[in-house]
Amino acid sequence: MPAATPVPTVLEGGRVRLEPLTPAHLPDLFAAGGGDDEVWRWLPHRTPRTEDELGVLAGQLLADAGRGLCVPFAVVDRTTGRAVGWTAYLEVVEEDERLEIGWTWYGRAVWRTAVNTESKLLLLTHAFEDLGYGRVQWKTHHRNERSRAAIARLGAVQEGVLRRHRRYPDGSWRDSVYFSMLADEWPAAKARLAARLARG
Known part of the structure; x- marks a missing residue:
């Protein structure tokens, strides 16, 4: 049997809540990271300087969601009730x-902070345990050391590099570093992530 198709849903943790991304999240999202070049440095889009520019990016993501190409989530910090970022399921092959x-x-x-750790714990639990996936993957810019380290800390395995994989707005090229986690690796990774969250 194929894995189940992911659909918009709410994933609730102690520190964060992942909820379906909507335009209503834009004011919080722009306040959290709009105009910040460091936040957007390694993403394949120019830094959004206005809420409208961020809305264009969100609109593209939501349009892809409408075509069944992704399932985007707003990441809401439960201590403030405000969205502090977004994430998505992509490249879904049931x-x-x-x-x-x-x-x-x-x-x-x-x-x-615990935001990324708990967000990934929620997404991985849902993918492996609720939807029945056998492989979850990530890819990131070869020069984004912070992202590469964060993915590795999840327990993911670096698999390889796709060279000259994507052109960026400034004309430079990204090599994409691929990581994955398999279903049989998930129990040990889950235990480590839960222990990390418990330590604060």
Whole structure:
């Protein structure tokens, strides 16, 4: 049997809540990371300087969701009730039981907090345990050391590099570093992530 198709849903944790992304999240999202070049440095889009520019990017993501190409989530910090970033399921292939977690960014105020750890714990639990996927993958810019380290800390395995994979707005090229986690690796990774969250 193929894995189940992901659909918009709410994933609730202790620190964060992942909920379907909507235009109503834009004011919070722009306040969290709009105009911040460091937040957008490694993403394949120019830094949005206005809420409208961020709305264009969100609109593209939501249009892709409408075509069944992704399932985007707003990441809401439960301590404030405000959205601090977004993330998505992408590249979903039910027959092969694989999907990607990506298009992720967070405002700088929540970097090095439990937000990313718990967000990934929620997404991975849902993918492996609720939807029945056998492989979850990530890809990131070869020069984005912070992202590469964060993915590795989840327990993902670096698989390889696609060279000259994507052109960026400034004309430069990204090599994409691929990571994955398989269903049989998930129990140990889940235990480590839960222990990390428990330590605060």
